[in-house]
Every structure is written in structure tokens, then in C-alpha cells.
Amino acid sequence: MSIEVxxxxxxGGSSGGSLLRLRHESxxxxxxxxxxxxxxxxxxxxxxxxxxxxxxxxxxxxxxFSTKASAAFGAAEREGIALVIPDTSPRGDDVxxxxxxxxGQGAGFYVNATQEPxxxxxxxxxxxxxxxxxxxxxxxxIAADVKSVCGHSMGGHGALTLAFRDPKAWASVSAFAPICxxxxxxxGTKAFTSYLGSVDAGSDHDxxxxxxxxxxxxxxxxxxxxxxxxxxFLEGQLLPEKLEAAAAEVGQKVxxxxxxxxxxxxxFISTFIEDHVAFHAKRxxxxxxxxxxxxxxxxxxxxxxxxxxxxxxxxxxxxxxxxQPLTCETxxxxxxxxxxxxxxxxxxxxxxxxxxxxxxxxxxxxxxxxLGHEAGCIVESCGExxxxxxxxxxxxxxxxxxxxxxxxxxxxxxxxxxCPAIRSTQGQGVMxxxxxxxxxxxxxxxxHFMGCSTMxxxxxxxxxxxxxIDKAAPLEKACLFGCGVxxxxxxxxxxxxxxxxxxxxxxxxxxxxxxxIQGAKMAxxxxxxxxxxxxxxxxxxxxxxxxxxxxxxxxxKPVQQHIAGVxxxxxxxxxxxxxxxxEVMRAALECAHRxxxxxxxxxxAASGHEISTRPFQLVTGRxxxxxxxxxxxxxxxxxxxxxxxxSGDLPIDHFITHVFDGVEKTNDxxxxxxxxxxxxxxxxx
Numbered sequence: 116m117s118i119e120v121x122x123x124x125x126x127g128g129s130s131g132g133s134l135l136r137l138r139h140e141s142x143x144x145x146x147x148x149x150x151x152x153x154x155x156x157x158x159x160x161x162x163x164x165x166x167x168x169x170x171x172x173x174x175x176x177x178x179x180f181s182t183k184a185s186a187a188f189g190a191a192e193r194e195g196i197a198l199v200i201p202d203t204s205p206r207g208d209d210v211x212x213x214x215x216x217x218x219g220q221g222a223g224f225y226v227n228a229t230q231e232p233x234x235x236x237x238x239x240x241x242x243x244x245x246x247x248x249x250x251x252x253x254x255x256x257i258a259a260d261v262k263s264v265c266g267h268s269m270g271g272h273g274a275l276t277l278a279f280r281d282p283k284a285w286a287s288v289s290a291f292a293p294i295c296x297x298x299x300x301x302x303g304t305k306a307f308t309s310y311l312g313s314v315d316a317g318s319d320h321d322x323x324x325x326x327x328x329x330x331x332x333x334x335x336x337x338x339x340x341x342x343x344x345x346x347x348f349l350e351g352q353l354l355p356e357k358l359e360a361a362a363a364e365v366g367q368k369v370x371x372x373x374x375x376x377x378x379x380x381x382x383f384i385s386t387f388i389e390d391h392v393a394f395h396a397k398r399x400x401x402x403x404x405x406x407x408x409x410x411x412x413x414x415x416x417x418x419x420x421x422x423x424x425x426x427x428x429x430x431x432x433x434x435x436x437x438x439q440p441l442t443c444e445t446x447x448x449x450x451x452x453x454x455x456x457x458x459x460x461x462x463x464x465x466x467x468x469x470x471x472x473x474x475x476x477x478x479x480x481x482x483x484x485x486l487g488h489e490a491g492c493i494v495e496s497c498g499e500x501x502x503x504x505x506x507x508x509x510x511x512x513x514x515x516x517x518x519x520x521x522x523x524x525x526x527x528x529x530x531x532x533x534c535p536a537i538r539s540t541q542g543q544g545v546m547x548x549x550x551x552x553x554x555x556x557x558x559x560x561x562x563h564f565m566g567c568s569t570m571x572x573x574x575x576x577x578x579x580x581x582x583x584i585d586k587a588a589p590l591e592k593a594c595l596f597g598c599g600v601x602x603x604x605x606x607x608x609x610x611x612x613x614x615x616x617x618x619x620x621x622x623x624x625x626x627x628x629x630x631x632i633q634g635a636k637m638a639x640x641x642x643x644x645x646x647x648x649x650x651x652x653x654x655x656x657x658x659x660x661x662x663x664x665x666x667x668x669x670x671x672k673p674v675q676q677h678i679a680g681v682x683x684x685x686x687x688x689x690x691x692x693x694x695x696x697x698e699v700m701r702a703a704l705e706c707a708h709r710x711x712x713x714x715x716x717x718x719x720a721a722s723g724h725e726i727s728t729r730p731f732q733l734v735t736g737r738x739x740x741x742x743x744x745x746x747x748x749x750x751x752x753x754x755x756x757x758x759x760x761x762s763g764d765l766p767i768d769h770f771i772t773h774v775f776d777g778v779e780k781t782n783d784x785x786x787x788x789x790x791x792x793x794x795x796x797x798x799x800x
Contacts, residue, residue: 605745
């Protein structure tokens with residue numbers, strides 16, 4: 116089925132989404148149908164998005180919502196959901212119509228007409244519930260089975276009746292000023308008599324009657340309705356009190372918010388539409404998570420039975436030497452030994468630390484090795500004595516392990532996350548027993564990297580490096596918590612413990628720096644200064660919470676003097692270096708507030724480099740500290756971060772700027788990272 120793109124509009128700048136107006140030949144209505152589709156920026160990187168369907172009211176088409184309720188697009192961008200906005204009826208010169216506004220074109224009432232002259236084209240129920248969801252899934256990857264519905268007036272009637280007739284098809288439902296009991300109002304009786312032959316025939320499309328006969332609906336923990344009290348149609352047409360009484364009768368939770376001085380207009384909708392998007396996004400995430408978890412549970416552990424205890428041959432990207440492209444090779448991965456876990460890598464995010472080692476700057480860099488340490492994996496098999504994970508579990512490999520032993524003063528202390536249990540062997544590129552699990556086609560050993568080595572379709576980890584996460588979490592997103600995003604957030608919340616109204620400066624606006632900005636905003640910082648020599652990064656920094664952005668290469672004075680002197684009087688309460696450059700570390704310290712400023716080093720400097728400053732900078736009250744993995748205890752805290760992502764409290768989609776398919780595409784991911792336009796490139800295996 117071909118789709119004609121009538122228009123495409125960027126919404127929210129270069130880092131926002133796209134609003135498309137589309138036309139296609141409908142098999143349901145036997146006419147061309149026009150609809151609008153909003154795709155958030157995350158769609159290009161992670162298709163199969165959940166969607167909210169918006170159903171408009173009498174006389175409207177898709178443009179009314181697009182032009183008058185545009186706040187919905189910003190909300191949908193933040194939530195990472197698509198919006199699907201169909202027309203309210205078929206249209207055309209040969210399509211039946213009526214001289215009155217409440218019948219015919221623009222007034223399809225979301226039913227399948229059975230009466231002439233309407234039956235040939237007015238099949239809006241089939242169009243909205245079957246054809247359109249299948250179309251946007253096929254053409255744009257929108258999840259047809261994870262969707263919600265909302266609407267206004269006649270569209271509110273449509274939303275409620277669609278949801279009540281087939282509650283398993285819709286994750287949630289809400290409405291603005293809906294026609295709640297159409298068999299008892301003039302609009303409804305006219306429509307049902309004309310389209311269906313009688314008012315009684317409309318009973319299956321009456322929300323109040325459906326609720327009485329089929330409710331309560333266990334699928335809906337709440338139904339959100341907003342109603343203006345200055346609405347001219349409130350009495351006689353909308354009848355929300357009828358739906359409210361039916362809900363009370365059957366025990367269905369319905370939240371009807373009544374608003375003084377609001378009428379039936381789109382101004383009313385635009386005022387509260389963001390609440391509705393958030394209402395649906397929360398429930399769509401839950402529905403999508405439940406679907407993903409069910410799919411994961413359906414994968415029997417028997418699927419791994421044939422490989423457990425046996426060597427596995429797979430593809431891996433091998434770093435043969437510094438400053439050389441990775442080579443795609445078939446390697447052998449040994450079974451896990453005692454205390455070890457072999458995992459199937461599902462997705463790997465490229466981190467600057469991988470490139471830092473590949474470029475020869477890492478003093479612990481060993482070659483040949485398999486890089487990679489930000490990944491989402493499924494446990495394939497476990498070695499002797501492993502108890503915390505089992506085959507089929509989903510895990511995030513963590514380069515900072517957590518042994519949790521009572522004898523480990525580091526794990527038992529709330530002051531640090533630096534468990535040293537396997538630090539010495541990890542730095543030597545071997546497993547805790549001093550041996551390797553990777554071999555090339557000639558049988559030669561290949562070094563491990565950071566205890567992870569996730570640029571391989573399979574890898575072996577220490578059990579104490581595996582953070583077990585909810586199977587409902589998308590591994591292609593959760594992998595980001597294996598390093599950079601966790602590090603930036605933790606520097607804010609754990610290492611520095613930024614308080615509300617603090618002032619902050621962040622040097623380096625890559626993924627880690629942007630995570631610091633996001634965390635500082637969440638912590639309530641009042642002034643957040645982003646510093647970078649690439650102004651292209653400023654738009655995202657501002658979107659995440661930066662109040663000021665500085666291109667330090669354009670200043671006529673040291674950047675620390677600009678921050679402590681021009682942008683502030685005495686400096687910032689907290690500063691963060693996310694560059695790994697020692698001269699920037701010094702600048703970050705020296706822009707910290709006299710008397711109490713704290714500067715945190717996150718970036719890893721090249722081998723042999725040392726930091727320096729005048730001792731007077733510390734004598735006058737500044738504190739210089741550093742952080743590794745943001746102070747998070749990996750096995751305890753990473754699952755919590757993942758849960759916050761799934762609940763919508765911690766959005767991370769904006770970090771994923773590039774997606775590649777197949778481990779062999781890892782060099783393309785490296786090229787993307789070098790381009791300066793990439794935050795995180797995720798490669799799905």
C-alpha cells in the first residue's frame with residue numbers, strides 16, 4: 116500500500132521529532148484518507164514505538180489538533196511515543212454528505228455504517244481499529260498492539276467506545292468533553308438513526324451503556340476525562356454525569372476533572388493535553404514492558420541447552436593493535452568457569468573509553484583484545500557456584516564489580532563503590548583465575564577488556580560483574596547504564612550530592628557531560644553552564660537543562676575567569692570535567708566557588724598525564740574529587756536506574772543518536788563517534 120507524504124514538519128528543532136501529513140487509499144472506506152503522524156526523534160533509532168491515537172470531534176480533520184494542540188508534540192517527544200491523528204470521516208465528491216454539521220463528512224461518529232447512503236464509505240470503526248494501526252505498523256514501525264486512545268467530543272465518544280468494546284486492544288483511554296451517553300442525546304440519536312438504522316442499534320457504541328454491561332474493565336486502572344464547566348454542550352449533549360453514575364454502579368475508576376471557565380474549544384484541549392499524553396505514556400510503557408517480558412519469558416532456557424558447557428563460535432570485533440580498525444573475526448568463546456557467566460550480547464553502546472584504549476592512550480591497554488563495556492545481555496550459561504543469575508536472565512555487564520561479601524570493606528561501606536575483588540586480573544586482561552576465554556581461529560588467546568569485552572556476540576563475565584535487570588527493559592536502551600549515563604548521573608547524585616538551587620558548570624558535552632546536566636536539572640540546580648568547543652552540542656544541552664552555554668575556544672580570557680567573573684561573581688558551587696584533558700580539569704577546579712566549591716573529575720586522562728593547580732586554589736576552600744561509575748554500586752544500583760527509565764522518571768532515549776545492526780558494523784559506530792555528531796552509537800547484534 117503506497118502512502119503519499121503531503122508534508123513533513125520538524126517539531127522541536129533539530130533534536131525534536133517530525134509531524135507528517137499522509138494520504139493513502141483506504142480499503143475500509145474505499146476512499147483516499149488523510150491522517151497525521153507525529154514521530155518522536157527516538158523513532159529513527161528505536162522503532163516499534165507505542166502510539167497514542169487522537170480522535171477529533173465534529174467538523175474537524177487532522178489539522179485541527181495539529182495546529183491548535185501542538186503542545187502534545189513536545190510532550191510526546193519527551194515521552195518517546197508516536198501520535199496518530201486520523202480524519203473524522205471519509206471525504207470526497209462522491210461520498211455521501213449532509214447539509215448539517217453533525218452528520219456526514221466531518222461527522223463519521225466512529226461507527227461502521229449499515230444504512231444507505233452511508234454504508235459504502237462510512238466505515239470509521241474498522242478504519243481506526245484495524246486498518247490504520249496495521250498501516251502505521253507496516254510503514255513506520257509503530258506498535259499496533261501497544262496503543263492508547265484519546266479524543267474530544269465526538270472523538271471522546273469514539274475513544275471511550277473503542278476502548279470499552281475491545282479493552283485488550285488499548286492500553287489506556289482518556290477524553291476531553293466526550294459524548295458520554297449518545298443514545299440519550301440529539302447528536303447521538305441522529306447519527307445512530309442515520310448510520311445504523313435506529314437508536315437502539317447504537318447501544319454497542321454508547322460508552323455509558325457499554326460500561327454498565329461490560330464493566331468494570333480490569334485493563335484500565337483509571338479513565339481520565341476533562342470537562343469544561345462553561346461548555347455550551349455540557350447539558351443535553353455530553354452528559355458526563357451518566358457515565359459517572361455507571362462507573363460508580365459497576366466499580367470502574369473514572370477521574371472526571373471539571374474546570375471552571377473552560378468551554379468546548381481547542382484552547383481547553385491545549386491547556387490539558389500534556390496531562391493526557393503523560394497519562395497514556397505511563398501506561399503505554401507498562402504495556403510495552405509487559406509485552407517484552409512475556410516475549411523474554413517465552414524463550415525457554417532449553418534454547419541454551421545445546422551450548423551450555425560447550426565452546427561457542429561467534430563473530431567478534433577484535434582490536435589487533437592500537438590505532439588500527441577492528442577486524443571482524445570468528446572466535447571461540449569458552450564455557451564459564453566457577454563464579455563466571457557466559458552471556459549472549461544483544462546490544463552494545465560505544466563509549467569513548469573504548470576509543471581511548473583503541474587509540475593507545477590506556478596504560479592498561481593490551482592487544483589483541485575485544486573491547487566493549489556498555490551492553491545489554493542475556494545469560495546463556497553459568498559456571499559452578501553461580502547463584503545470583505540463571506540462564507535466560509537479562510543483565511548489564513559492569514566494569515565496576517560488586518562482590519557483596521561481608522569481608523569486603525569497600526562493598527560494605529556507603530562511601531565507595533570501588534570493590535577491588537577482581538581489579539588486579541581485570542587490569543591484566545584476564546578472568547579472575549588468570550586465564551582467558553577468547554581464542555582466535557588459530558587457537559591464540561585474546562585479551563579481555565574491563566572485565567566485559569562486549570564487542571563479541573558472546574562473552575564471559577565474572578558473576579560479580581552482572582547486574583540483573585527486569586526482563587521488561589529494552590536491552591538496546593538499558594545498555595547505556597553500563598557506563599557513561601550512570602557515571603554522569605552518579606557524579607551528581609552520589610559523588611557531589613548537588614542540592615537544589617546550586618550552580619553548576621559542566622566541561623565537555625558528550626554523553627557523560629549531558630548526563631551530568633540532566634542530573635543537575637533533576638536535582639534542582641538553578642544555573643547550569645555547559646562548556647564545549649563544539650557549539651552544535653549546545654541545543655541538546657539546553658534541552659536537558661543548561662541555562663548557559665560557552666564555546667571556550669572563542670573567549671579572550673581563560674574560561675575559568677569567564678565563569679568566575681562574568682557568568683558568576685565567585686564561581687559555581689559544583690564543576691565537572693568530562694573531557695579527560697588535564698588543562699580542562701584545572702579550569703573546572705578554578706571556576707569552583709571560593710570557600711566551598713567542589714570540582715569533580717570524571718574524564719580519564721591519557722597515560723602519564725598529571726593534574727596541576729596552585730595550592731592556593733585548595734587553601735581557599737575548594738575541593739577536588741573524582742568519581743568512577745558515578746559512585747554507583749553496580750549490582751545494587753543499576754537495576755534501580757533501569758526501573759526509573761522504565762517508569763519514565765529517567766528518560767535516556769536522547770543519548771542514542773546512531774543505531775547499527777550486526778557486530779560487524781562496529782567500525783561504522785566508531786566512525787560515527789569520531790564525527791562529533793554522536794553521543795551514543797548502539798549496535799544491535
